[in-house]
Every structure is written in structure tokens, then in C-alpha cells.
Amino acid sequence: MKQMLWINGEKIETERYRPLTNPFNGEKIADVAEASQSDVVRAIDAAAGAARVMASMDAHKRADILRKVAELIQEEREECARLIAEESSKPLKAARAEVDRTIMTYTFASEEARRIQGETIPMDAAPGGEGRVAYTVKEPLGVISAITPFNFPMNLVAHKVGPAIAAGNSVVLKPASQTPLSAYKIAEYFQKAGLPAGALNVVTGSGKNVGDVLTSDDRIKKVTFTGSPAVGKHIRENAGLKRVTLELGSNSALIVDEGTDLQKVMPRIVTGAFSNQGQVCISIQRIFVHEAVAEEFTALFIEEAGKLKVGNPLDEDTDVAAMISAGDVERAKSWIQEAVGNGAELVLGGESDQQVLKPTVLLNAHPSDKISCEEVFAPVVHINTFSKFEDAITRVNESQFGLQAGVYTNDLQKAFKAARDLHVGGVMINEIPTFRVDHMPYGGVKMSGTGREGIKYAVEEMTELKLVSFKLD
Structure with missing residues (x-):
């Protein structure tokens, strides 16, 4: 052709x-x-x-x-x-x-x-x-x-x-x-x-x-x-x-507060992290989970992510396929390796087969790691914990980006606080930051x-x- x-x-x-x-x-x-x-x-x-x-x-x-x-x-x-x-x-x-x-x-x-x-x-x-x-x-x-x-x-x-x-x-x-x-x-x-x-x-x-x-x-x-x-x-x-x-683009963040029904929201969160190989401007890259539910959240997230089928994009049941270029795969893998070298724990994925990078999960990446502060644009997520809700908002806002952020909480006051204090173009309450419908205003602040x-x-x-x-x- x-x-x-x-x-x-x-x-x-x-x-x-x-x-x-x-x-x-x-x-x-x-x-x-x-x-x-x-x-x-x-x-x-x-x-x-x-x-x-x-x-x-x-x-x-x-x-x-x-x-x-x-x-x-x-x-x-x-x-x-x-x-x-x-x-x-x-x-x-x-x-x-x-x-x-x-x-x-x-x-x-x-x-x-x-x-x-x-x-x-x-x-x-x-x-x-x-x-x-x-x-x-x-x-x-x-x-x-x-x-x-x-x-x-x-x-x-x-x-x-x-x-x-x-x-x-x-x-x-x-x-x-x-x-x-x-x-x-x-x-x-x-x-x-x-x-x-x-x-x-x-x-x-x-x-x-x-x-x-x-x-x-x-x-x-x-x-x-x-x-x-x-x-x-x-x-x-x-x-x-x-x-x-x-x-x-962005390095979009999700805050998960204590009291969240993790079983209910987990499939949605995993979709927001790995859809289109993470090559989405509002893909979930950073997750901040309340320490009271962090262990359960991490186990459920890894379990759900492990169900994703990796393979040919033309197969009806494929969830994750090839990234757009071999160079992007190598870049993402180098960022993963940097984070691990700085103390992050690799608990899922990290390997690639040609241009297919498997869904990858890191724990406790350092804020200065590229996987934290840059846009990875790959199927890579890192999970961190917080004790105070205000601290989670602060950590989200530390980013040079500000496209959309998601917050799961049952506390109305916390929801309004997040809506007021998160410095992003869109705040999604009880929803992932990857949410978009095509008539809503969409855009960001900062970079x-x-x-x-x-x-x-x-x-x-x-x-x-x-x-x-x-x-x-």
C-alpha cells in the first residue's frame, strides 16, 4: 500500500x-x-x-x-x-x-x-x-x-x-x-x-x-x-x-483512602494503569495508598494485574500488546532499573519480549526517580503509602505535571479538600484519573x-x- x-x-x-x-x-x-x-x-x-x-x-x-x-x-x-x-x-x-x-x-x-x-x-x-x-x-x-x-x-x-x-x-x-x-x-x-x-x-x-x-x-x-x-x-x-x-501529558496520580472498597474498585484501577500499554496521558502512574489498607491494596493490585493477557493486539482477549517503539521499551526498562537501584521493590513484571513490556509494579519508588517525576508512558506503576490525607495531596502536587488526579474516599470533607487543593486540570472523585468523556473540558496546568x-x-x-x-x- x-x-x-x-x-x-x-x-x-x-x-x-x-x-x-x-x-x-x-x-x-x-x-x-x-x-x-x-x-x-x-x-x-x-x-x-x-x-x-x-x-x-x-x-x-x-x-x-x-x-x-x-x-x-x-x-x-x-x-x-x-x-x-x-x-x-x-x-x-x-x-x-x-x-x-x-x-x-x-x-x-x-x-x-x-x-x-x-x-x-x-x-x-x-x-x-x-x-x-x-x-x-x-x-x-x-x-x-x-x-x-x-x-x-x-x-x-x-x-x-x-x-x-x-x-x-x-x-x-x-x-x-x-x-x-x-x-x-x-x-x-x-x-x-x-x-x-x-x-x-x-x-x-x-x-x-x-x-x-x-x-x-x-x-x-x-x-x-x-x-x-x-x-x-x-x-x-x-x-x-x-x-x-x-x-x-502527565504522571497522573491516584489517592486511595482508608475505607475504600478495594475489591470493587481494583479492576477499574488496573485498567487505568495498563490500558493501551500505559501509553495514555492520564494513565495511572503514581498510586498513594493509606497505610491502613496498603498491604491489602498491593496484594489485590498485583493479583488483578496478573490476570491481564499480553499478546497480539488483533487477538480478541489481549489486554496489553507492544509499545510504540523499541526505544520506548528500553527507556522504560532503564527507569525501572534506576528505581530498583535506588531502593524501590519490583514486585511484578519488568521484563520485555521484543516491543512488549509486561505490566510492571514497583513499591516505594523515590520521589526523585524518573519513574516518579517524569512521564513513563508505559505499563509501569509504583505504589506508595501515606498516613495523613494532606500528605498524599502534597505528594501528588510535587509533580511538575498537573493533568488529572483521582481520589477514592468515603469522607466528604476529604473529597472537597482534594478538589480544592490538588493542582491539576481535573479532579476525579471516587474515580481514576484516566477517566474522560469527550464533551468535558480536558487539559492541564504546569507542564x-x-x-x-x-x-x-x-x-x-x-x-x-x-x-x-x-x-x-
């Missing part, structure tokens, strides 16, 4: 292609186009031309296009899930769940397209404002550049493309190098749904050839990026006056980024407010 670029509603050849392989078995999937800088400029040219068409398109037409995309994905749900599983090694049942969420995300975008609205302003509330009528309208920004990661190759594309189209913008999309086919598939659906040529362009290639142009070109009005803090910082420093939304996703909230950041005032006399 040869995958060309998608620019101005057409497949475009390039001079260079690179092989795309399955992370689990190494088999070649496709030859994927590598865009040159001139290819990216051509895509921006197309988006700039389509931006005028999109800005004048009626809201109900944009809504209908987005709804039709959701329907087309639903019709090919299984094909989409297998595509995700093959190029990202996401277990098939998790890939199906992602497709279902993608359908919901475009459905939300369709609905939000119909309710972009302003408000009337009481100008006579201030002296000198008498005899005037004023209102606000929200207008599209223009060309949006979207840069997406490998771990949710359809749904995180939807979280950028959906609100951009809903708001009447055009898009140049750069998907992750390992998972481009899902993005190109979505572009096909938008064409079938009637999106004007140039309103969605997909270009693949290196960060230097593609990402830098998408950040620096003055016709780009907003950059929306999900990925590493280092790249996010580079984008922020080079974007100039463009709007920027950055979702940069976890800036701005919010969630369709309604992304639309706000992809429109600009205009005031219109009439003097009646």
Missing part, C-alpha cells in the same frame, strides 16, 4: 516515502509519504483558500458534514478498529472503544456547530452608553494547524478537527509518524461527507519539514498540539502571536499544557469574539 499526502481534496505524490511497520510483529503495513516543506506550504495554501469558503458556510451544513462523518465511521467501525490496532498495536477491544469515542466526538462537534452564539450587551449600563444596542458574534479564526500523537490516532484527531470544522475553520493536520493511516482514513470520510476541498489537508513527515512550517507560517492562526513537553515548549516559543493549545479540549471548549478557543454596536439616535 502506498499512502500519498492529502492536499486540496486530492492525493498528492511526494519524492520520498518511508516504510510503516506494525509495532507488534514488525510487518510492513504501507509506504507513507514524507512531505517536503514546499508540500506543507501547498497544504497551507489550500487551507487558506478554503478558509473563506468555510467561514461563509451555514452552521447547519457544517453540522450535517460532521454528523455524516460520524455515520461513515460507524458503518466501517470494525475496519477502523483494525487499522488502529495494526498501526499502533492498541489491543483490538481498546481500538473498538476508541472508534466508538471518535463517533461520539464528531457527534458532539455536529451538535456544537449549531449552538455557536454571542450575547447582547447592555451598553446603557455605563454612562455614555445610552441609545445603543450591541451584541457579540463568534467568528472562525481561519487556518488551524493540528499536530496529533500516536496513542489515540482517531479520537485525538477528532478532538482537533471536529471543533475546527464546527467553528468554520480549515485545517492542516500532521498526524504522528507511526499512526498516519487513521488520519488519512478520516480525510476520506470528510470528502465523502461533502467537506469542501482544502478544508482538511493531511501531511506526514518529520517535525522539521512539517511541524516547523505549521508553527511558523503567518497564515496559521492557531496551533493545537498533543505530545511531549519539549516539543510543546518549542511550539510555544516559535508560534509568535498565534493561539496555541498544548496537551503535554501538562495550556488551553482546554472537549468540543464546546475547543470551539471557544477556535473562534474570536467580535462586538457590533449600533447608535440608535
Whole structure:
């Protein structure tokens, strides 16, 4: 299979292609186009031309296009899930769940397209404002550049493309190098749904050839990026006056208080720790358990994690498959070894078979270990104990990240204290930090980024407010 670029509603050849392989078995999937800088400029040219068409398109037409995309994905749900599983090694049942969420995300975008609205302003509330009528309208920004990661190759594309189209913008999309086919598939659906040529362009290639142009070109009005803090910082420093939304990951924490029904919550916690091989921005990485229940919690956690089936992502019952690259496996293993060398106890896993890292559990990792203070993005969890609830909150907040945190407690006062004092973008009470539904505001503080996703909230950041005032006399 040869995958060309998608620019101005057409497949475009390039001079260079690179092989795309399955992370689990190494088999070649496709030859994927590598865009040159001139290819990216051509895509921006197309988006700039389509931006005028999109800005004048009626809201109900944009809504209908987005709804039709959701329907087309639903019709090919299984094909989409297998595509995700093959190029990202996401277990098939998790890939199906992602497709279902993608359908919901475009459905939300369709609905939000119909309710972009302003408000009337009481100008006579201030002296000198008498005899005037004023209102606000929200207008599209223009060309949006979207840069997406490998771990949710359809749904995180939807979280950028959906609100951009809903708001009447055009898009140049750069998907992750390992998972481009899902993005190109979505572009096909938008064409079938009637999106004007140039309103969605997909270009693949290196960060230097593609990402830098998408950040620096003055016709780009907003950059929306999900990925590493280092790249996010580079984008922020080079974007100039463009709007920027950055979702940069985390080392998400879970607090488990005494009195928690451990038997009831344990399957949920293990899922939050090891789903998609831990390659989730809000995957549970740090667990802080009250000392009164720590021994029972640890035993149950290890038992539940031991039930997970490791293997081929296309097998129906696989829970954990290959990580996205061999380099990521080696990095995670080196962090595990560092923690053990500094006194942590390895009680489960730690071994790998090719690119499959087995679910790994550490006890009492030091706060300065990389496994504690960096984002491991792997199926690795460490469990620590606390005696005072306030101390657990302090330890969660010691992180340079702040995306989401989870708290299990039966004490209402502690729940409100956690909600108030945890310095994160989202506090999940009696839930894991890995919880997300696609219409809620989603984003972080500190090194976890800036701005919010969630369709309604992304639309706000992809429109600009205009005031219109009439003097009646």
C-alpha cells in the first residue's frame, strides 16, 4: 500500500516515502509519504483558500458534514478498529472503544456547530452608553494547524478537527509518524461527507519539514498540539502571536483512602494503569495508598494485574500488546532499573519480549526517580503509602505535571479538600484519573499544557469574539 499526502481534496505524490511497520510483529503495513516543506506550504495554501469558503458556510451544513462523518465511521467501525490496532498495536477491544469515542466526538462537534452564539450587551449600563444596542458574534479564526500523537490516532484527531470544522475553520493536520493511516482514513470520510476541498489537508513527515512550517507560517492562526513537553515548549516559543493549545501529558496520580472498597474498585484501577500499554496521558502512574489498607491494596493490585493477557493486539482477549517503539521499551526498562537501584521493590513484571513490556509494579519508588517525576508512558506503576490525607495531596502536587488526579474516599470533607487543593486540570472523585468523556473540558496546568479540549471548549478557543454596536439616535 502506498499512502500519498492529502492536499486540496486530492492525493498528492511526494519524492520520498518511508516504510510503516506494525509495532507488534514488525510487518510492513504501507509506504507513507514524507512531505517536503514546499508540500506543507501547498497544504497551507489550500487551507487558506478554503478558509473563506468555510467561514461563509451555514452552521447547519457544517453540522450535517460532521454528523455524516460520524455515520461513515460507524458503518466501517470494525475496519477502523483494525487499522488502529495494526498501526499502533492498541489491543483490538481498546481500538473498538476508541472508534466508538471518535463517533461520539464528531457527534458532539455536529451538535456544537449549531449552538455557536454571542450575547447582547447592555451598553446603557455605563454612562455614555445610552441609545445603543450591541451584541457579540463568534467568528472562525481561519487556518488551524493540528499536530496529533500516536496513542489515540482517531479520537485525538477528532478532538482537533471536529471543533475546527464546527467553528468554520480549515485545517492542516500532521498526524504522528507511526499512526498516519487513521488520519488519512478520516480525510476520506470528510470528502465523502461533502467537506469542501482544502478544508482538511493531511501531511506526514518529520517535525522539521512539517511541524516547523505549521508553527511558523503567518497564515496559521492557531496551533493545537498533543505530545511531549519539549516539543510543546518549542511550539510555544516559535508560534509568535498565534493561539496555541498544548496537551503535554502527565504522571497522573491516584489517592486511595482508608475505607475504600478495594475489591470493587481494583479492576477499574488496573485498567487505568495498563490500558493501551500505559501509553495514555492520564494513565495511572503514581498510586498513594493509606497505610491502613496498603498491604491489602498491593496484594489485590498485583493479583488483578496478573490476570491481564499480553499478546497480539488483533487477538480478541489481549489486554496489553507492544509499545510504540523499541526505544520506548528500553527507556522504560532503564527507569525501572534506576528505581530498583535506588531502593524501590519490583514486585511484578519488568521484563520485555521484543516491543512488549509486561505490566510492571514497583513499591516505594523515590520521589526523585524518573519513574516518579517524569512521564513513563508505559505499563509501569509504583505504589506508595501515606498516613495523613494532606500528605498524599502534597505528594501528588510535587509533580511538575498537573493533568488529572483521582481520589477514592468515603469522607466528604476529604473529597472537597482534594478538589480544592490538588493542582491539576481535573479532579476525579471516587474515580481514576484516566477517566474522560469527550464533551468535558480536558487539559492541564504546569507542564501538562495550556488551553482546554472537549468540543464546546475547543470551539471557544477556535473562534474570536467580535462586538457590533449600533447608535440608535
